[in-house]
Amino acid sequence: MSNELIFPYPSRRSLVYATRGMVATSQQLAAQAGLDILKKGGNAVDAAIATAMALCVVEPCSNGLGGDAFIIVCKDGKLYGLNASGPAPRAISLEAVRAMGHEAMPSFGLPPINVPGMPLGWARLSERFGSLPLIEVAEPALTYAEEGFSVSAVVASGWAGAYARALAHSKKDSSVKDWFGTFAPKGRAPLPGELWTQKDQARSLRLIANTNAKEYYHGEIAERMDAYMKEIGGFLRKEDLASYEPEWVEPIGVKYRDHEVWEMPPNGQGLVALMALNILDKIPLVSRDRVADWHSQIEAIKIAFTDGMRHITDPKAMDVSVEELLSEGLAAKRRAMICDRAIDPDDIPIFDKGTVYLCAADGDGMMVSFIQSNYESFGSFVAVPGLGISLQNRGANFSLDPTHANRLEPGKRTYHTIIPAFLTKGGEPVGPFGVMGGFMQPQGHTQVAINMLDYGMNPQAALDAPRWQWSSGKRVFVEPGVPQHIVQGLRQMGHQVEYDMSQGYGRGQIIMRHPLGGYVGATEPRADGAVLGW
Numbered sequence: 001m002s003n004e005l006i007f008p009y010p011s012r013r014s015l016v017y018a019t020r021g022m023v024a025t026s027q028q029l030a031a032q033a034g035l036d037i038l039k040k041g042g043n044a045v046d047a048a049i050a051t052a053m054a055l056c057v058v059e060p061c062s063n064g065l066g067g068d069a070f071i072i073v074c075k076d077g078k079l080y081g082l083n084a085s086g087p088a089p090r091a092i093s094l095e096a097v098r099a100m101g102h103e104a105m106p107s108f109g110l111p112p113i114n115v116p117g118m119p120l121g122w123a124r125l126s127e128r129f130g131s132l133p134l135i136e137v138a139e140p141a142l143t144y145a146e147e148g149f150s151v152s153a154v155v156a157s158g159w160a161g162a163y164a165r166a167l168a169h170s171k172k173d174s175s176v177k178d179w180f181g182t183f184a185p186k187g188r189a190p191l192p193g194e195l196w197t198q199k200d201q202a203r204s205l206r207l208i209a210n211t212n213a214k215e216y217y218h219g220e221i222a223e224r225m226d227a228y229m230k231e232i233g234g235f236l237r238k239e240d241l242a243s244y245e246p247e248w249v250e251p252i253g254v255k256y257r258d259h260e261v262w263e264m265p266p267n268g269q270g271l272v273a274l275m276a277l278n279i280l281d282k283i284p285l286v287s288r289d290r291v292a293d294w295h296s297q298i299e300a301i302k303i304a305f306t307d308g309m310r311h312i313t314d315p316k317a318m319d320v321s322v323e324e325l326l327s328e329g330l331a332a333k334r335r336a337m338i339c340d341r342a343i344d345p346d347d348i349p350i351f352d353k354g355t356v357y358l359c360a361a362d363g364d365g366m367m368v369s370f371i372q373s374n375y376e377s378f379g380s381f382v383a384v385p386g387l388g389i390s391l392q393n394r395g396a397n398f399s400l401d402p403t404h405a406n407r408l409e410p411g412k413r414t415y416h417t418i419i420p421a422f423l424t425k426g427g428e429p430v431g432p433f434g435v436m437g438g439f440m441q442p443q444g445h446t447q448v449a450i451n452m453l454d455y456g457m458n459p460q461a462a463l464d465a466p467r468w469q470w471s472s473g474k475r476v477f478v479e480p481g482v483p484q485h486i487v488q489g490l491r492q493m494g495h496q497v498e499y500d501m502s503q504g505y506g507r508g509q510i511i512m513r514h515p516l517g518g519y520v521g522a523t524e525p526r527a528d529g530a531v532l533g534w
Contacts, residue, residue, distance in 0.1 A: 013525055015460050018533025019518035023047050024509035025358035026062075026436070026523075028530035029149055030054035033140030034360055035532045037132065045073060045129040046137050048360040048368040049122050053141035053209075055356045057201060058149055060183065061158040061377050062436075063356045065204055065216075066391035069118040069372035070264045072251055072420045073129055074429045076365075079422060080129075081264050084121025084246040086114045087314070088395055089235040090410045094402060096235070105398045105408065108165075109173045110234040112395035113380050114414070116216075118372050121246045123213040129366075138209035145202035145388075148195045152528040159189035162377040169381060175232050176381040182388060183378060201388025217241045221387060228384045236391070251422065252322055254278050257453045259430065262422040263445075265322055266312045270419035272442035275304035277449065278331040283338070285454040291489030294468065297450065298495065299338045301443050301470050306345040307334070308442075313406035314413040342474045342494035355418050355436035359511045361519050367511065369420035369432030376438075421445050423512070430512055431519070433459075437506035440469050444506035459510040459522035467505040477503040 016022070021044070023034035034051035042050070048071070056064050068085040097111045105112060126134045151159070163184050170176050180187075182200065190196050207215040215221050218241070226238035252270070253262040256277045263270025279300040285293045307330075311320050324330065337343060355373035379392035397415045398408035406415045417438050423430040435444025444467065451462035466481030477500045478487060490497045507524040509531065514520045521531035 012464060013460055013523060015458060016521045016531045016533050017514065017518060018521070020363040020534045021047065021361060022511050022519045022521045022531065022533045023051055023358070023360045024511055024521050024523050024529070024531035025051050025055060026356055026507050026509070026527040026529045027055060027059045027152060027155065028528060029058045029144060030358070031530040031532045034358070035534060036140050037137055038362060038534055040132070040136070042132045042137065043130065043364065044360045044362040044366040044368045045125055046132045047362065048358060048370045049126055049130065049134070050137045050140055051358045051360065052122065052370060052372055053138050053205065054144060055358065055372070056205070057141050057144045057198065058152070059155050059356055060390070061155060061162045062374065063372045064374050064378070065119060065201065065208070065389045066116045066379060067118045067372055067374045068116065068392060068394055068416070068418065069121045069370065070268055070416070070418055070420055071121065071125060072262065072264065072369040072422050072432065073125070074367040074422060074432070075129060077429055079251045079262055081249040081251045082121055082125055082246055083249050083264060083268070084117040084124070085267060085394065085413055085416050086117035086244055087411045087413045088114050088398065088408060089237060089240045091237060092235040092408065092410055094400055094408050097400060097408065102400070104400055105396050107376055107393055107396045108169045108381050109175050110232070110380070110382060112393035113234060113236050113382060113391045114394045115236065115240050115244050116392060117244065117246055119208045119213045119216045120244060122208070124246050127212065134212055135209040138205060142202055142205060145198045145205060148197035150193050151190045151196050153192040154528045156190060156192040158377065163189040165377065166381045175234070178385045179378065179381045179383040179390060181385065182383040183390065198388050200386055204387050204389055217244060224387060225384055234382070252326070254281070254326055256281050256449065258425060259453055260424045260427070261449055262424065263419055266315045266318060267413045267416045268419050269308055269312055269415065269417055269442055270421065271312055271322060271325060272304045272308035273419070273421070273445040274326055275307060275331070275334070276300040276442065276446045278326060278328070279303060279335045280450070282335060285450060288455055288465070289483070291486055291493070294486055294490060295342070295493055295495070296338060297446065298468065298470055298476055299343060301446060302343065302345045303334045303337055304442070305470070309415070311405055312415050317405060317409070317412060319405055340493060344473050355438065357420070357434040357436040357507065357509055359432035359434065359509050361431070361511050365429070367429060367432050369422050369434055371418045371420045371434055371436060373418045375417070417441055419445065431510065433508065433510040435506040435508035437504045440504055440506040443469055444508060448508055448510070459512055459520060463508050463510065463522050463524055469503055469505055479505055
């Protein structure tokens with residue numbers, strides 16, 4: 001069939017209600033994996049890890065065993081953050097990358113490969129908050145990988161796009177040659193509905209789950225990665241893997257209207273969403289039908305991104321503090337920059353990336369906001385033969401400008417796009433939410449939060465609502481559902497607005513406590529997603 005992504009008529013999804021637990025993510029088989037673990041007696045963390053593992057199998061064009069993760073856990077009303085993003089290898093440097101002929105960090109190949117943090121993130125999360133052994137949590141994902149699953153339509157589309165990019169890049173870079181044997185053995189991406197199995201990935205996942213990731217960072221997987229990197233001239237070494245440890249951190253937040261919005265601290269870009277909301281908190285947002293509301297939001301995002309891209313990096317290398325960037329003094333100065341005309345901030349290009357977001361909740365009130373990523377689709381397109389792992393390309397965000405805060409340095413974590421979020425009200429947990437999609441993520445977080453907290457939308461309506469995406473300068477893309485009077489009004493204010501469905505507008509999930517008890521959940525209509533309750 002050739003019409004599996006064509007839907008000529010308007011449709012909507014209904015809210016999902018449940019009392020004993022809930023899982024929401026971008027691919028229905030992964031959501032089912034999490035729900036299966038809840039029904040086996042697992043808690044929300046077990047369900048989230050099961051879903052995350054399954055997503056590596058059933059949506060490999062967005063995440064995988066070579067990626068990173070950020071997680072917020074709410075337990076007994078307290079928020080905990082886990083930063084499972086990895087640093088640049090110790091052998092890399094500005095000079096080494098420039099010697100390869102690069103003026104800027106490339107997106108694919110060997111230079112952008114950082115230490116994968118996600119597998120050890122799963123292990124540390126399970127050890128601290130899980131209730132089931134990691135191997136039991138991994139069983140649904142292992143079944144999909146070993147016995148196969150039918151590829152869903154949106155995933156097949158993303159896979160096909162990735163195959164085309166890998167093919168184009170392979171003509172000038174031999175380091176990606178082994179990706180095709182692992183992820184396109186038939187000389188193409190799998191089709192919608194086609195059965196896909198990945199025995200090598202299953203074996204690696206079993207090694208991770210059986211050893212709480214020790215085999216990944218200290219054993220067979222580390223040895224094979226090291227040998228392969230030496231063979232093809234890469235920078236990553238087994239010593240980089242052995243010395244890696246995820247970091248437990250305190251989430252950061254701002255008060256917005258009568259709620260608190262929480263994000264992960266740098267090196268993640270959640271700070272951009274919080275800075276934008278800080279600016280908007282003193283600006284009345286009256287209606288989605290009002291051009292001034294859209295203008296204020298776009299300008300706030302521009303300004304926040306300009307500050308974020310200038311300062312966010314590994315927190316050890318930041319030249320300003322989170323407290324300074326979230327201060328009311330700075331917010332007031334930035335708010336004063338918003339006038340009745342579109343401004344032209346520093347040029348910050350925005351692109352859609354490959355990431356998955358999920359959230360989970362259980363009957364005891366534990367909730368999880370979880371995001372993991374290869375960064376761009378399959379990441380670097382460097383795949384170690386026999387492991388079923390495509391290594392992420394997170395280092396593409398480093399700058400080769402030696403004066404920039406986010407300059408490439410060995411052992412340093414880069415500006416990171418993936419961000420989970422959480423809402424509280426008066427300090428009481430409300431629930432997790434997130435919108436994946438590279439530099440769209442702070443924009444999606446801001447829009448979804450405003451839809452719920454300013455415009456009173458229910459979680460599903462907040463996700464359904466047509467979105468905008470600031471690109472750079474005065475350029476803004478909008479989905480076709482945005483009313484024409486909004487577009488015309490923004491153009492009159494100096495915005496360069498285009499209707500464009502080819503842009504990525506993010507894919508979100510939401511689980512919230514319901515005032516009458518239990519949970520209410522919503523899932524993204526722009527993906528193959530599902531929210532499943534128990």
